[in-house]
Amino acid sequence: MTKKCRSGDEKFGVIVCTDCRNSKAVDLTHKTSRCHRCGKKLILKKMKVYYRTNSREEASWAIGRLNAEMSGGELPEKEEERVEDPYVRASKEAGIADDERERLGIICRVLDESIGHFTLEDVKKVYSLLGREDPDDMEKKLRDLKEIYEPREGVFRVA
């Protein structure tokens, strides 16, 4: 059997100061509490208690939640991971290139931005997504691009 807490059993409550809207946790066994921010004396039985709990940690969690609700109207959603595959992104952006040199340059820039450093294999992957043969002497063409440098053998970056 789960013990159901009656409202009023909990030790801590989260209230919002009527003057400055600062939220705080209070000990509900006390009659009054003073707002940390504006100093207003708060009569607890007159206050709306937004959250009741016996755990101090839970009370501070509730304060954060309440602050978020009041500042934004909505709780902040966990930011959705919307990381596009770097090879797909590179192939999309390179689609607008007019010539081989430009295409290679765009691919390198996107790969550098998304994955940091890249290898010939990475560039070849993008070419296959583009549905193109990778250019002859790709390695040479890559090294010929003036913005490209090679911090390690076979590893490229865009300056």
Ligand SMILES: [Zn+2]
């Ligand atoms: Zn206040």
